[in-house]
Amino acid sequence: MDNKFSKSFLIGIDSDGCAFDTMELKHKECFVPATIKHWNLQAVSKYARETFEFVNLYSKTRGINRFPALMETLRLLFERPEVKARGLVKPDLTPLADWISRETKLGNPALIKEEQREHNPLIKQTLEWSLAINEAVDAIVGEGVPPFPFVRESLQKMQSQADVTVVSATPQDALVREWKNQNIDQYVAEIYGQEAGTKKEALEKAIKSGNFTTNHVLMVGDAPGDLKAAQAVNALFFPINPGAENESWKQLYNEGIDKFFNKTFAGEYQNQLIEKFNSYLPTTPAWEKNK
Numbered sequence: 483m484d485n486k487f488s489k490s491f492l493i494g495i496d497s498d499g500c501a502f503d504t505m506e507l508k509h510k511e512c513f514v515p516a517t518i519k520h521w522n523l524q525a526v527s528k529y530a531r532e533t534f535e536f537v538n539l540y541s542k543t544r545g546i547n548r549f550p551a552l553m554e555t556l557r558l559l560f561e562r563p564e565v566k567a568r569g570l571v572k573p574d575l576t577p578l579a580d581w582i583s584r585e586t587k588l589g590n591p592a593l594i595k596e597e598q599r600e601h602n603p604l605i606k607q608t609l610e611w612s613l614a615i616n617e618a619v620d621a622i623v624g625e626g627v628p629p630f631p632f633v634r635e636s637l638q639k640m641q642s643q644a645d646v647t648v649v650s651a652t653p654q655d656a657l658v659r660e661w662k663n664q665n666i667d668q669y670v671a672e673i674y675g676q677e678a679g680t681k682k683e684a685l686e687k688a689i690k691s692g693n694f695t696t697n698h699v700l701m702v703g704d705a706p707g708d709l710k711a712a713q714a715v716n717a718l719f720f721p722i723n724p725g726a727e728n729e730s731w732k733q734l735y736n737e738g739i740d741k742f743f744n745k746t747f748a749g750e751y752q753n754q755l756i757e758k759f760n761s762y763l764p765t766t767p768a769w770e771k772n773k
């Protein structure tokens with residue numbers, strides 16, 4: 483059997499907001515306009531944008547898959563008094579909630595199948611929204627943006643002892659394009675996108691194929707979901723702190739990788755990193771605190 487993994491350590495790296503500074507660009511310029519258009523939020527566009535950005539960029543749910551993120555955005559949005567005052571009616575999201583609870587490969591291929599099977603108008607609307615996002619990302623992100631400083635250097639340093647994989651909730655073809663365009667795909671053994679399942683499932687798959695043992699697996703990410711995925715498979719976690727990405731990558735390059743390879747990462751060092759990371763993103767929206 484062809485095994486892409488040959489080294490004794492495994493490092494999983496998230497892509498958007500972690501390796502690349504693409505979160506703001508993708509969410510603000512691509513996701514938000516598509517969401518306002520496809521969910522008929524024109525009358526409350528200001529609140530829709532603020533709520534969407536809170537869920538996807540500036541809170542503990544940062545970086546979650548687009549479909550649960552949509553559910554959470556609409557839930558919070560339709561609770562806002564300003565939105566209630568406009569008399570907008572929240573769409574019934576039950577068919578989407580059902581699909582999310584049954585499916586782990588939360589991407590367009592699985593959603594297309596669901597649409598063909600159920601012929602549900604809400605699923606059709608969700609699919610049109612999701613396809614519009616991909617189109618906007620293709621058009622606006624285009625050739626992409628370079629990775630954060632110290633990403634390339636870190637990838638090179640990791641090569642000596644670790645197999646590196648991309649572990650992301652972004653569609654696979656966008657990931658391949660972005661890593662290839664920046665010429666850093668050469669450093670990775672495998673790219674797992676949203677069609678491969680959750681981040682936990684992707685890590686599990688890699689751990690199993692390469693027979694990696696405890697304390698030999700590290701996840702690098704910028705969102706609490708990345709930390710959760712790491713903990714679920716008993717992996718170590720290095721946070722790229724939102725807003726302090728350059729410093730984080732520099733620290734990973736100068737210190738974190740060595741500690742991981744020397745087996746001095748687990749314990750105190752790991753705890754300190756997580757504690758700091760947890761202070762970066764809020765759980766409660768500012769508009770609720772000000773009520």
Ligand SMILES: [Mg+2]
Nearest residue numbers: 496498499545
């Ligand atoms: Mg991310």
